[in-house]
Amino acid sequence: MKKIKAAIVNGVNQDYVLEDVYLDEPRANEVLVKLVASGICHSDEAFRLGEAPYNFPAVFGHEGAGIVEEVGEAVTTVKPGDHVVMSYAFCGHCPSCMHGKPATCAEWAQRNVTGRRLNGDGIFFKEDKETVISTILGQSSFTTHTVVDENNVTKIDKEVDLRLVGPLGCGFLTGSGTVFNGFKPEVNSTMAVFGTGTVGLAAIMAAKIAGCSTVISVDIHDHRLETAKSLGATHTINSRKVDALEEVQRLTGGLGADYVIDTTGLSDVMKTALDATAQGGTYAPVAVSSNELKFSPFGEIVASTKTIKGVLMGDAVPQASIPQLIEFFKQGRFDFDKVVKYFDFEDINAAANASNSGEVIKPIIIIDKEYKA
Numbered sequence: 001m002k003k004i005k006a007a008i009v010n011g012v013n014q015d016y017v018l019e020d021v022y023l024d025e026p027r028a029n030e031v032l033v034k035l036v037a038s039g040i041c042h043s044d045e046a047f048r049l050g051e052a053p054y055n056f057p058a059v060f061g062h063e064g065a066g067i068v069e070e071v072g073e074a075v076t077t078v079k080p081g082d083h084v085v086m087s088y089a090f091c092g093h094c095p096s097c098m099h100g101k102p103a104t105c106a107e108w109a110q111r112n113v114t115g116r117r118l119n120g121d122g123i124f125f126k127e128d129k130e131t132v133i134s135t136i137l138g139q140s141s142f143t144t145h146t147v148v149d150e151n152n153v154t155k156i157d158k159e160v161d162l163r164l165v166g167p168l169g170c171g172f173l174t175g176s177g178t179v180f181n182g183f184k185p186e187v188n189s190t191m192a193v194f195g196t197g198t199v200g201l202a203a204i205m206a207a208k209i210a211g212c213s214t215v216i217s218v219d220i221h222d223h224r225l226e227t228a229k230s231l232g233a234t235h236t237i238n239s240r241k242v243d244a245l246e247e248v249q250r251l252t253g254g255l256g257a258d259y260v261i262d263t264t265g266l267s268d269v270m271k272t273a274l275d276a277t278a279q280g281g282t283y284a285p286v287a288v289s290s291n292e293l294k295f296s297p298f299g300e301i302v303a304s305t306k307t308i309k310g311v312l313m314g315d316a317v318p319q320a321s322i323p324q325l326i327e328f329f330k331q332g333r334f335d336f337d338k339v340v341k342y343f344d345f346e347d348i349n350a351a352a353n354a355s356n357s358g359e360v361i362k363p364i365i366i367i368d369k370e371y372k373a
């Protein structure tokens with residue numbers, strides 16, 4: 001086992017604490033990654049703050065980017081020295097994985113949210129070398145080093161700044177993938193996006209790339225709506241000032257939007273988003289939230305032939321989608337760098353607070369300060 005430093009959450013609602021912990025060796029199909037940086041995703045915070053249950057202690061973080069340091073003997077897709085972005089874990093051989101749908105992997109839950117390896121073994125341990133510290137998404141990136149399954153890493157171009165790209169493994173992947181893979185909108189479609197966090201803004205950028213003619217951003221903060229506009233929203237609605245449903249209908253010729261995403265997870269907003277979906281349209285609620293959405297199936301879904309679609313992790317194959325997003329970024333069509341803010345690893349609590357308060361859209365913690373792009 002290797003002694004490393006990680007930001008641990010020891011119990012629900014507790015702060016991150018930097019601790020010396022032990023990391024197990026990579027097994028045959030695993031990769032040891034030295035982290036350069038990691039985004040903080042709202043899901044990390046949802047688990048830390050108890051909005052969804054988790055096994056503590058835990059090493060959160062699932063938007064990591066770094067350099068491969070060691071690989072198990074069965075690993076074929078990466079080698080030491082490769083630059084990688086990490087995403088979620090999948091088996092690679094179940095029917096869903098074989099059909100190119102790893103986000104619906106039969107082993108998704110076991111590999112991503114139990115906090116352990118598939119056979120129940122831990123990866124991170126407390127100083128006693130026995131107490132298991134849970135992982136998340138088979139990844140855990142708020143740490144100097146981690147061990148992940150080979151399927152969890154996507155090799156990327158070495159020219160790309162590793163400090164920036166970690167969030168392409170979750171937030172930006174989820175938002176863009178919901179559009180590219182979940183909706184596959186026809187050119188000239190209309191889309192409404194509720195919320196302007198990472199996922200919402202990624203959806204807006206993707207909607208523009210996909211050729212949607214009307215891309216409506218709905219939020220309650222004017223400055224966030226300005227950001228949405230700068231990234232591709234054709235219209236913005238401040239739902240504190242005007243009725244969002246009426247306004248979406250007005251902007252879409254009375255029809256409602258063909259595609260609607262809710263990224264807020266708030267019951268009343270999810271309802272407005274469903275109501276703002278056009279007849280025959282598709283609605284995807286994507287927030288990690290335990291709030292309920294109440295509707296009458298016949299009146300609101302059947303009679304209006306609407307579809308409510310579950311899209312997890314943007315239904316993306318990370319190894320295909322992450323390089324694609326980097327390509328869009330290089331072309332100036334996916335300017336996600338405009339919404340990130342860097343923090344030192346030691347300031348991870350401040351970074352998380354800045355995200356929760358809405359002050360920063362995507363905080364990224366710099367773990368390896370020696371790294372130079």
Ligand SMILES: [Zn+2]
Pocket residue numbers: 041042043044062170171
């Ligand atoms: Zn996430």
Ligand SMILES: [Zn+2]
Pocket residue numbers: 090091092093094095096097098102104105106107
């Ligand atoms: Zn699978």
